[in-house]
Amino acid sequence: MSSRTSSQPRQGIAGFLLRRQGRKRATTADLITYLYLVLGTVIMFGPVVWLVMSSFKPIEGLYDFPPTFLPLRRETAVVPGYDKPLELYDVTVEDGSVRRLAQVNRIGLEARMVDPANPDAAPIKVNINTREPVKSVHFSLTNYTDAVERYPFWVYLRNTVVVTLAATLVTLLINSMAAFGLSKYRYAGRDAIFLVMIATLMVPVTVIMVPAFLVIAKVGWVNNLWGLIIPSAATPTGVFLLRQYMLTIPDELLESARIDGASEWRIFSQIVLPLAAPALAVLTIFSVMWRWNDFLWPLIVVSKSELFTLQVGLNAFQGELNVQWNYILAMTVLTLIPISIIFAVLQKYITTGIATTGMK
Amino acid sequence: MTTPSAGSSATRVKTRPNDLPLRLYNGLMSLGDVVFVPLQKLLGFKNMGYVFVLPNLLVFGVFILLPMLLNFYFGFTSGDSILLENRTWVGTDNLSRILQCSNYADITTCREDLFWRGMMNTAIFVVGQVGIMVLIALITALALNRPIWGRGFFRSVFFYPVLLSPVVVALIWEWILQDQYGLLNALLNGIGLKPIAFLLEANWARFWVILVSVWSQMGFFTLILLAGLQSIPPELYEAAALDGAAKWSGFRFITLPLLMPTMVVVLVLALIRAVQVFDVVYVLTNGGPGTATLYLVQYIYRTGFEHRQYGLAAAASIILAVVLMVLTIGQLRLGRESDAA
Numbered sequence: 001m002s003s004r005t006s007s008q009p010r011q012g013i014a015g016f017l018l019r020r021q022g023r024k025r026a027t028t029a030d031l032i033t034y035l036y037l038v039l040g041t042v043i044m045f046g047p048v049v050w051l052v053m054s055s056f057k058p059i060e061g062l063y064d065f066p067p068t069f070l071p072l073r074r075e076t077a078v079v080p081g082y083d084k085p086l087e088l089y090d091v092t093v094e095d096g097s098v099r100r101l102a103q104v105n106r107i108g109l110e111a112r113m114v115d116p117a118n119p120d121a122a123p124i125k126v127n128i129n130t131r132e133p134v135k136s137v138h139f140s141l142t143n144y145t146d147a148v149e150r151y152p153f154w155v156y157l158r159n160t161v162v163v164t165l166a167a168t169l170v171t172l173l174i175n176s177m178a179a180f181g182l183s184k185y186r187y188a189g190r191d192a193i194f195l196v197m198i199a200t201l202m203v204p205v206t207v208i209m210v211p212a213f214l215v216i217a218k219v220g221w222v223n224n225l226w227g228l229i230i231p232s233a234a235t236p237t238g239v240f241l242l243r244q245y246m247l248t249i250p251d252e253l254l255e256s257a258r259i260d261g262a263s264e265w266r267i268f269s270q271i272v273l274p275l276a277a278p279a280l281a282v283l284t285i286f287s288v289m290w291r292w293n294d295f296l297w298p299l300i301v302v303s304k305s306e307l308f309t310l311q312v313g314l315n316a317f318q319g320e321l322n323v324q325w326n327y328i329l330a331m332t333v334l335t336l337i338p339i340s341i342i343f344a345v346l347q348k349y350i351t352t353g354i355a356t357t358g359m360k
Numbered sequence: 361m362t363t364p365s366a367g368s369s370a371t372r373v374k375t376r377p378n379d380l381p382l383r384l385y386n387g388l389m390s391l392g393d394v395v396f397v398p399l400q401k402l403l404g405f406k407n408m409g410y411v412f413v414l415p416n417l418l419v420f421g422v423f424i425l426l427p428m429l430l431n432f433y434f435g436f437t438s439g440d441s442i443l444l445e446n447r448t449w450v451g452t453d454n455l456s457r458i459l460q461c462s463n464y465a466d467i468t469t470c471r472e473d474l475f476w477r478g479m480m481n482t483a484i485f486v487v488g489q490v491g492i493m494v495l496i497a498l499i500t501a502l503a504l505n506r507p508i509w510g511r512g513f514f515r516s517v518f519f520y521p522v523l524l525s526p527v528v529v530a531l532i533w534e535w536i537l538q539d540q541y542g543l544l545n546a547l548l549n550g551i552g553l554k555p556i557a558f559l560l561e562a563n564w565a566r567f568w569v570i571l572v573s574v575w576s577q578m579g580f581f582t583l584i585l586l587a588g589l590q591s592i593p594p595e596l597y598e599a600a601a602l603d604g605a606a607k608w609s610g611f612r613f614i615t616l617p618l619l620m621p622t623m624v625v626v627l628v629l630a631l632i633r634a635v636q637v638f639d640v641v642y643v644l645t646n647g648g649p650g651t652a653t654l655y656l657v658q659y660i661y662r663t664g665f666e667h668r669q670y671g672l673a674a675a676a677s678i679i680l681a682v683v684l685m686v687l688t689i690g691q692l693r694l695g696r697e698s699d700a701a
Contacts, residue, residue: 030506030508033503033508034508036499036503037503037504037510037514040500040514040517041517043575044517044518044520044521045517045520047532047536048520048532050532050535050536050543051531062541063540063541066546066549067541067543067546174416174419175416177413177416178412178413178415180412181408181409181410181411181412181413181414184409185408185409185412186406187407190409190413193413193417196425200425203424203428203681204636204684206638206657206660207431207680207681208424208427208431208677209661209664209665210434210442210660210665210670210674210677211426211428211431211433211434211674212423213442214427214430214443214444215422215423215430216423217442231419231422231423231424233419234416234417234423234424236420239416258405263393263400264396264400264412265389265395265396266393268392269389289523293524293525294525295639296638300665311525311526311527311528314528314531315527315642315643318531318534325535328535329531329535332528335525335527335528336524336528339523339524340520343516347516350519351515351516351583354583354584
């Protein structure tokens with residue numbers, strides 16, 4: 001007790017930041033924890049922030065060295081008597097003062113500058129080492145507009161959205177039907193089916209790439225969006241998750257509905273599915289994530305550029321001989337926006353969903 | 361709404377937003393009646409279980425189970441055609457070609473030295489990545505388990521990269537690691553060091569591939585470890601404190617042993633995932649420089665889809681499957697032991 005009464009509550013911002021549950025004073029361990037977490041935040045978030053910042057830089061700013069955090073733009077001024085806007089520089093003149101001048105042209109180490117306020121005066125000759133370009137913060141959208149214009153971004157986006165939505169719908173439907181069939185009926189072979197499905201959880205696509213491609217080819221789904229939608233829909237993880245959830249729905253509920261004359265499909269669609277909504281929500285989030293981020297499978301199935309998903313398309317740009325980072329940065333940001341929004345809105349469900357199911 | 365019958369209109373307004381989705385759902389679901397009601401009449405309700413399982417089973421069988429079985433056939437045949445009828449049976453030739461070396465101490469003497477290089481690289485990657493990642497994830501989980509302000513925020517921050525696609529992750533880091541204009545080299549330059557071509561020097565490339573994959577996956581394992589930590593009853597620590605135990609011994613004798621089952625799950629999941637490392641590396645380095653970051657799955661991908669040696673690729677993936685199986689069985693064993701302990 002004595003320790004609690006002797007510790008004075010701290011004042012101000014530090015007191016607020018260091019306040020703990022239970023109103024005890026922050027310990028050294030707390031400080032170290034904060035230090036670690038803040039450093040961690042910089043490392044985990046920093047790269048993404050850097051990407052976003054870079055994507056707003058005009059192409060000449062992209063290759064500035066050392067790079068700046070904020071996107072900068074060269075300032076220009078329209079000076080009467082000159083057709084084009086002239087670049088502004090801060091020039092240290094001989095008496096040591098700094099004047100803001102516009103550059104008319106540059107020959108070797110000398111630049112001819114003119115005072116924008118006094119354009120009629122003869123241009124001054126200045127050594128280029130005594131001047132600094134004037135820059136201001138400017139978030140340029142040209143990378144985005146150019147990238148969208150130059151590359152079939154909308155096509156990739158459309159393909160990705162179509163695949164993500166269709167695959168998620170199919171996944172939800174057939175996984176929940178299977179989970180229902182595996183949890184609410186007794187029949188020969190039921191447990192065997194379940195076991196085989198669960199066993200293949202351990203077998204990743206990477207192991208069956210070659211024969212899976214053959215099967216896709218035989219079905220005729222090479223270079224076809226169906227080849228991206230259907231094969232990935234029968235996720236054993238989804239069946240497992242939904243089955244475990246449906247096991248908790250009491251059978252008596254189904255029995256009484258049967259006595260009332262409901263068909264099995266009615267029971268499934270009107271009783272079991274609504275009750276399994278939380279598990280369906282988790283599976284929906286996961287399925288959207290899986291399909292949006294899928295890379296290896298589309299890489300194998302689709303080789304025509306008009307059928308590329310965003311991930312495959314992005315990979316194709318960076319594989320080009322002359323990597324055009326200004327476009328790639330903008331496209332990468334556009335690709336990660338939807339997932340980031342979903343995360344921002346549903347982060348609580350996602351993190352608890354993963355913590356309880358242990359799947360990703 | 362300013363209708364005179366306020367009571368009834370209020371309830372109607374309340375239900376209206378849900379009305380359309382509900383009607384849509386019911387409408388779509390009644391389409392199922394068309395198929396399922398006659399089927400139920402035909403088969404009886406007890407056999408409807410088969411009907412419900414069928415669509416999923418069909419897709420599963422054709423696209424997962426069948427390829428798994430076919431993989432064995434590919435592994436024991438050769439030829440550059442993917443069509444089964446054009447392939448010739450060669451027995452275990454593919455496997456022995458992969459495994460044959462004239463001197464096992466020197467992988468350059470192996471017939472498929474690329475496979476062995478991939479194996480070696482994968483082994484180094486797995487040890488480095490899993491070791492670093494589980495350690496950092498554990499520290500982070502312990503930090504997030506403390507009663508501090510902003511826990512939810514920090515938890516989300518550490519988890520966020522998990523959601524990014526491998527391509528996006530690779531591009532973010534490729535941009536930072538650029539040798540000429542990259543952020544990291546600018547920082548090095550700032551403290552007076554020379555720029556390093558991080559992705560063009562073998563050891564640096566190996567190092568960064570490990571760090572990038574730790575960065576992108578750590579949050580997932582942190583969450584699982586955090587869930588494990590939170591399931592430890594706080595009364596245990598209170599009892600230990602009453603008995604005069606030091607904080608460190610609380611960690612040593614309560615936290616660590618009780619976290620062991622979660623730790624085993626995390627380790628094995630991380631191992632299984634690390635063995636299959638592919639997509640981030642494929643974009644980041646494409647196996648380079650040279651073969652410095654060529655891993656097992658990329659060897660399979662290259663052999664199968666770039667060199668069209670389907671037999672070799674399938675044989676290599678059988679070996680990969682065996683490795684994964686051993687790891688999974690190891691998990692079950694370890695899990696049982698730590699449960700018993």
